[in-house]
Amino acid sequence: MLTTVGRKSVSWLSQRRGFVASAAAAVDAVVDKANSPFLRFGNPVPTDVGMNQFLPHLPETKVTHLSNGMRVVSEQVPGATTSTVGVWIDAGSRYETDTTNGTAHFLEHMAFKGTEKRSVKDLEVEIENIGGHLNAYTSREQTCYFAKVQNGHVGQAVDILSDILQNSKLEERAIEREREVILREMQEIEGMPEEVVFDHLHATAFQHSPLGRTILGPAENVRGITRENLVEYISKNYTADRMVIAAAGGVDHDTLVKAAEKHFSKLPEKGVSTAELVKNEPAVFTGSEVRLRDPDQPLVHLAIAFQGASWSDPDSIPLMVMQTMLGTWDKHSAAGRHTGSKLAELIATNNLANSMMAFNTNYHDTGLFGVYATADPKTSNLEDLCWGIMRHTSGMCYNVSESDVARAKNQLKASILYSQDGTTGAAEDLGRSMLVYNRRIPRAELFARIDAVDATTIKEIAQRFILDQDIAVATLGNTQFMPDYTWLRRRTYWLRY
Structure with missing residues (x-):
């Protein structure tokens, strides 16, 4: 059974957040963080991690x-x-x-x-x-x-x-x-x-x-x-x-x-x-759907995408943060159900899919932003899976917490550094950057642009790319119980009273 949160629970959530904040303040007042065995090596509440100390050592x-x-x-x-x-x-x-x-x-x-x-x-x-x-x-x-x-x-x-x-x-x-x-x-x-x-x-x-x-x-x-x-x-x-x-x-x-x-x-x-x-010959995005129905496929593969940003679009950086917020998850992952992504946590807790990943692909004049997932139609509810994907994607237009943004920014900056650890990844980034920007964006500049993203920025960018926007959908497998295009398109926005 899928766990949902209705409109009536918003006030309860607000009260709960207030309680958590009060409790955290009380703990801070009485706990010596330096000597606490619980907080000595980390904090369950994410904060911005400055990585500027690494930048002078980069080539x-x-x-x-x-x-x-x-x-x-x-x-x-x-x-x-x-x-x-x-x-x-x-x-x-x-x-x-x-x-x-x-x-x-x-x-x-x-x-x-x-x-x-x-x-x-x-x-x-x-x-x-x-x-x-x-x-x-x-x-x-x-x-x-x-x-x-x-x-x-x-x-x-x-x-x-x-x-x-x-x-x-x-x-x-x-x-x-x-x-x-x-x-x-x-x-x-x-x-x-x-x-x-x-x-x-x-x-x-x-x-x-x-x-x-x-x-x-x-x-x-x-x-x-x-x-x-x-x-x-x-x-x-x-x-x-x-x-x-x-x-x-x-x-x-x-x-x-x-x-x-x-x-x-x-x-x-x-x-x-x-x-x-x-x-x-510019790229022209068309809201549409293609279904490749194959009942013999053991899994259903689905991708739901919005039109994204081009390489040179200033909003490409916030979209990278949004992609990280939606996250990636696989049922064979050692993390299990415990992940910073609320979408991944929902999918893992309710056994809605075998794997999922957010993607953000850039081109010269456009892009694709969305979520790809695989699910077993015998054990997973495809409608609930699609509801979760659309709920958390369109939800970024309305409710975004600073803690989620901070966590995603830390993960994004770390992944950029990790991807360029080897010589091949670094050379690829150099070549692509020169073709796309005609320069190599300094890591200090890139990290500063990432650090400038906050919850308000995420909501503004989501309202540009997601709120009541057309989507492109591609599915493969036993798609008999897959919701239709109109059902998905309707969930690109919330009805709020």
Whole structure:
């Protein structure tokens, strides 16, 4: 049975808060916190944790522009024995067409299939001989090729990256072989419900606009992509003004710049900018729903999303705090039911889902903010699960406690620091920041913007993005007892008297 809180209990909650505050004040008056065994190592009431003491120890970010306008950014970590160096490109599936959708991902596969100087075997042997690791990925707005190597081999890694990006042979035989590999990859992804749900969420949220396309593209496109499509995509999108070389670890910036100038100076300087491409084909959010009913699926996978903020939107920071407030939970988590997120606590206590997570995805001109959850339809009540998600999401428009905000801000700042502990995470953040902001936002500035968020800010931002706003919904599994779109849309606001 789901535990609910009705309108009549608001006054009781206010009285209870007053009682708790009075009790806390009384305890403070009589308890010596320094010697208390209960409060010596922590306080059950969250307060802002200042992390400014860590900022002076963070590495300095250095940026240099090459002769052709390409940007080189690095952070040298004292004592690091390895480095991650990569090329981040402001190009992805968003900048394709309906007929060429899948080209960016196809090109990622072809990059490792031999160049004019190195065969496939030469590439593999060379990177393994230096104990390195070469990888790549494609997203809707960005493509990345990176290598993780020991410090002494950064220059060689830059040479390899420049070779695969500028001199790939793109042989017809390799294209045909890789076509089959991608088709098998698509079949594997069809068996990953989370990937399927988020692809359909984008497709329904951004109908008839570029962000609605999948990264791999439809199978018929993959079967029809030609060498000419790949060459054309490179010439249009792989230009110096849309590429960043980023490195983190024990890398020397001057050495990195010399290697980059040597190997990337022949890149064309300018092409069509992403600002022009986005302006010509902007993302258009559509309130809508897609259901993939499959009774044979053991779990129901659902995602409910509002239109979010773009990378450059000032409100993207409060949305990050709101995402942290909604939280993440899994039934196999060691924390069990005890979590700072009220939504996660409700779901765990009432056995409403197997897992849940809030998400906040940013793009150049829009975003997606919402909650993804998985539930067993045999043991979970889907209507109660949806009620809990909508209740706590729309509830941020009305009731937000400073303690919840303080806890979320502490968690967010810590997660930012944790994500950049390794050289790969730091390099990725450097590359993405340069593409999105054309600068690396200093951690001091980022933390100051997070610290400026309070309960009033959360309510104001929630009223902009959530209050009575259209939603996009994607579900997969036995959705027979899933509430319909109108039921969910009605719960984007509260009726208060």
